[in-house]
Amino acid sequence: MENKKSPLNWECPLPELDFDVITLGHGSGGLLTNKLLDSGVFDLLSNEYLDKRHDGAILPGGLAFSTDSFVVSPIFFPGGNIGELAINGTVNDLAMCGAIPKYLSLSFILEEGLPVAKFWDVLVSIRKACAIAGVPVVTGDTKVVERGKGDQIFINTTGIGQVHPRARIDPQRVGAGDVLLLSGNLAAHGIAILSVREGLSFESDILSDTRSLHRVVGGLLDRFGEGIKLFRDPTRGGVATALNEIARDTRLGVEIRQDDLPIDEQVNSACEILGLDPLYVANEGIFLAWVDPAIAGDCLAWLRQTEEGSQAAIIGEMVPEHPGKVILQSSIGGRRVVNMLPGEQLPRIC
Amino acid sequence: MENKKSPLNWECPLPELDFDVITLGHGSGGLLTNKLLDSGVFDLLSNEYLDKRHDGAILPGGLAFSTDSFVVSPIFFPGGNIGELAINGTVNDLAMCGAIPKYLSLSFILEEGLPVAKFWDVLVSIRKACAIAGVPVVTGDTKVVERGKGDQIFINTTGIGQVHPRARIDPQRVGAGDVLLLSGNLAAHGIAILSVREGLSFESDILSDTRSLHRVVGGLLDRFGEGIKLFRDPTRGGVATALNEIARDTRLGVEIRQDDLPIDEQVNSACEILGLDPLYVANEGIFLAWVDPAIAGDCLAWLRQTEEGSQAAIIGEMVPEHPGKVILQSSIGGRRVVNMLPGEQLPRIC
Numbered sequence: 001m002e003n004k005k006s007p008l009n010w011e012c013p014l015p016e017l018d019f020d021v022i023t024l025g026h027g028s029g030g031l032l033t034n035k036l037l038d039s040g041v042f043d044l045l046s047n048e049y050l051d052k053r054h055d056g057a058i059l060p061g062g063l064a065f066s067t068d069s070f071v072v073s074p075i076f077f078p079g080g081n082i083g084e085l086a087i088n089g090t091v092n093d094l095a096m097c098g099a100i101p102k103y104l105s106l107s108f109i110l111e112e113g114l115p116v117a118k119f120w121d122v123l124v125s126i127r128k129a130c131a132i133a134g135v136p137v138v139t140g141d142t143k144v145v146e147r148g149k150g151d152q153i154f155i156n157t158t159g160i161g162q163v164h165p166r167a168r169i170d171p172q173r174v175g176a177g178d179v180l181l182l183s184g185n186l187a188a189h190g191i192a193i194l195s196v197r198e199g200l201s202f203e204s205d206i207l208s209d210t211r212s213l214h215r216v217v218g219g220l221l222d223r224f225g226e227g228i229k230l231f232r233d234p235t236r237g238g239v240a241t242a243l244n245e246i247a248r249d250t251r252l253g254v255e256i257r258q259d260d261l262p263i264d265e266q267v268n269s270a271c272e273i274l275g276l277d278p279l280y281v282a283n284e285g286i287f288l289a290w291v292d293p294a295i296a297g298d299c300l301a302w303l304r305q306t307e308e309g310s311q312a313a314i315i316g317e318m319v320p321e322h323p324g325k326v327i328l329q330s331s332i333g334g335r336r337v338v339n340m341l342p343g344e345q346l347p348r349i350c
Numbered sequence: 351m352e353n354k355k356s357p358l359n360w361e362c363p364l365p366e367l368d369f370d371v372i373t374l375g376h377g378s379g380g381l382l383t384n385k386l387l388d389s390g391v392f393d394l395l396s397n398e399y400l401d402k403r404h405d406g407a408i409l410p411g412g413l414a415f416s417t418d419s420f421v422v423s424p425i426f427f428p429g430g431n432i433g434e435l436a437i438n439g440t441v442n443d444l445a446m447c448g449a450i451p452k453y454l455s456l457s458f459i460l461e462e463g464l465p466v467a468k469f470w471d472v473l474v475s476i477r478k479a480c481a482i483a484g485v486p487v488v489t490g491d492t493k494v495v496e497r498g499k500g501d502q503i504f505i506n507t508t509g510i511g512q513v514h515p516r517a518r519i520d521p522q523r524v525g526a527g528d529v530l531l532l533s534g535n536l537a538a539h540g541i542a543i544l545s546v547r548e549g550l551s552f553e554s555d556i557l558s559d560t561r562s563l564h565r566v567v568g569g570l571l572d573r574f575g576e577g578i579k580l581f582r583d584p585t586r587g588g589v590a591t592a593l594n595e596i597a598r599d600t601r602l603g604v605e606i607r608q609d610d611l612p613i614d615e616q617v618n619s620a621c622e623i624l625g626l627d628p629l630y631v632a633n634e635g636i637f638l639a640w641v642d643p644a645i646a647g648d649c650l651a652w653l654r655q656t657e658e659g660s661q662a663a664i665i666g667e668m669v670p671e672h673p674g675k676v677i678l679q680s681s682i683g684g685r686r687v688v689n690m691l692p693g694e695q696l697p698r699i700c
Contacts, residue, residue, distance in 0.1 A: 021465055022464040023494070027492060027495075044477050045456075045476065045480070049453070050488055050490070059453055059488065065488060067455035067489055073499075103409060103415060105417035106395075109421060112373060112374050113373075114372040116367060116389075120390070123391060124362045126394075126395065127395055130395070137395050138397065138400055138409065139400065141418050142377060143377045144375075144376050144377025145501060146697065146698075149423075149501040151499040154495075154504070156417065160409070160510065347494070347495075347496065348493075
């Protein structure tokens with residue numbers, strides 16, 4: 001099992017890396033996750049589907065396919081638990097591919113000693129989240145690991161969807177001038193998790209924004225079709241990381257305005273108290289949409305009269321200048337570069 | 351979060367159970383796993399696909415869909431590692447549905463502190479197993495948990511396949527008189543894991559039988575089509591558990607003959623030394639097939655000239671007597687009931 005000598009990898013030698021061990025940052029969804037994946041993982045497994053590096057793969061026949069493992073800690077948090085997060089998370093990843101979610105798989109890794117009643121509560125939440133989303137769990141698996149080799153419950157959900165007939169979601173279609181919509185308030189999920197984890201309490205409870213987004217995404221596609229170029233849900237790594245990934249992939253610049261970022265007042269105060277930039281805090285129930293400027297106003301108006309999109313806002317646009325970079329115009333008039341989440345801000349947020 | 355009072359489950363109260371906590375046995379694949387799932391999990395999430403309780407779901411359009419999480423310990427073992435096990439395991443679950451595997455998802459839960467070189471070795475094995483099976487990984491996910499909250503690497507793979515045009519795999523088609531084929535030697539995977547875990551060494555190394563089975567299954571279906579009624583891979587819980595599940599689901603009896611069970615001599619000796627009944631030991635590279643008696647001889651002859659099936663044997667048949675029960679005719683002429691694996695023989699075998 002000795003690494004560099006392993007017979008396994010003499011054909012595929014371990015790349016030169018500036019890290020020897022996996023750290024929490026490699027699971028942040030930010031810079032270190034990208035660094036790990038770029039270190040050779042994508043090259044090793046390369047194929048036409050994986051190479052697109054989207055949240056899911058689009059297969060022949062318009063089939064969308066996406067997977068996510070959920071390791072959130074604690075498993076119960078204000079506004080939700082790991083069960084509904086796992087259902088909504090994969091439903092939303094399919095929606096971000098422009099697909100209508102159809103079927104889910106559900107796989108548990110349980111820790112020995114988990115009270116069955118807790119497992120039951122998670123299952124009941126899964127049932128409710130499936131009913132609300134209208135997507136069934138059609139196959140599953142259950143494993144158990146020894147005490148101290150897991151952490152109560154880990155869940156994998158993998159989903160199959162059908163691409164919406166009017167969807168033409170593709171980062172290559174994003175051009176300078178395209179408008180950036182954010183569907184709702186920033187940073188609620190991350191702050192909800194952090195508050196319970198750190199034992200903080202705010203004036204009133206801040207709840208996770210976990211919810212399924214496929215209906216509002218489907219509604220946008222019904223109405224605006226190919227005017228919508230791209231969706232992305234800013235989960236791990238927050239809005240900052242999602243924007244940086246798209247700036248990198250489109251080789252365009254992103255301009256956003258601090259004053260236009262929708263955020264709940266309490267969540268904003270909590271971020272200030274905790275010294276967190278809300279642009280890096282994880283979200284579970286909002287999405288970014290890149291849309292043709294000609295339809296941006298109509299998109300916003302339609303979004304704002306939906307429940308999921310009532311706080312939607314136009315937060316910026318794509319520009320030909322500073323390709324690959326995200327620039328924030330601050331409230332006080334300054335301009336600064338917003339980078340990808342460099343390390344691990346909040347481990348195990350989803 | 352208090353359980354019985356939880357607002358979550360007042361509509362779906364926790365069922366009366368004779369266990370309060372999850373134990374390793376609930377992950378055995380045997381009796382306790384079935385008990386846990388029967389306690390209400392299947393009822394809670396019930397739908398036409400899940401209710402079939404197969405290794406995977408068959409969706410409209412002949413799409414097969416199957417998921418598995420792999421938590422094998424140790425992650426490297428004689429004859430393989432968790433990476434190739436994860437690819438072959440899901441490929442085989444699809445094959446057991448009579449499907450040709452097409453696409454896989456791959457999701458990691460890594461433990462902080464894992465040497466990157468070990469991760470790389472697992473990735474290289476995944477690449478090789480994908481190349482051998484001819485099935486690509488098209489989408490993925492990576493999470494990291496704190497040291498002591500996981501165990502090096504857990505992997506979920508979920509697969510999509512296309513049902514073979516000649517397949518009519520359905521437990522309801524199994525009838526009295528149908529012949530039971532076993533495609534190869536028993537118990538190699540479990541003994542390989544146990545030997546390294548317990549620090550045992552046998553005269554020569556016993557290797558895991560991990561391999562993909564979809565080609566030989568496809569070959570059988572090409573030739574014998576609907577003459578094949580059912581496939582099942584006897585992984586966790588071994589051949590005994592797989593046979594009991596089918597006896598239960600078909601409401602028929604199963605008769606098997608000890609003298610006809612194919613087993614490697616060394617593996618058999620190891621089982622004797624360890625006091626293990628090979629019928630309960632996990633396998634990864636063999637399958638059971640229920641076939642029409644008219645074609646059983648031809649099936650066996652064809653199987654035996656394949657690499658995967660060179661040790662194949664007819665091990666018994668379905669009978670109208672003793673419905674739901676598996677009876678073994680022993681070498682010395684006695685007859686005994688073979689039950690499902692009652693507890694957890696070898697935790698974390700896959």
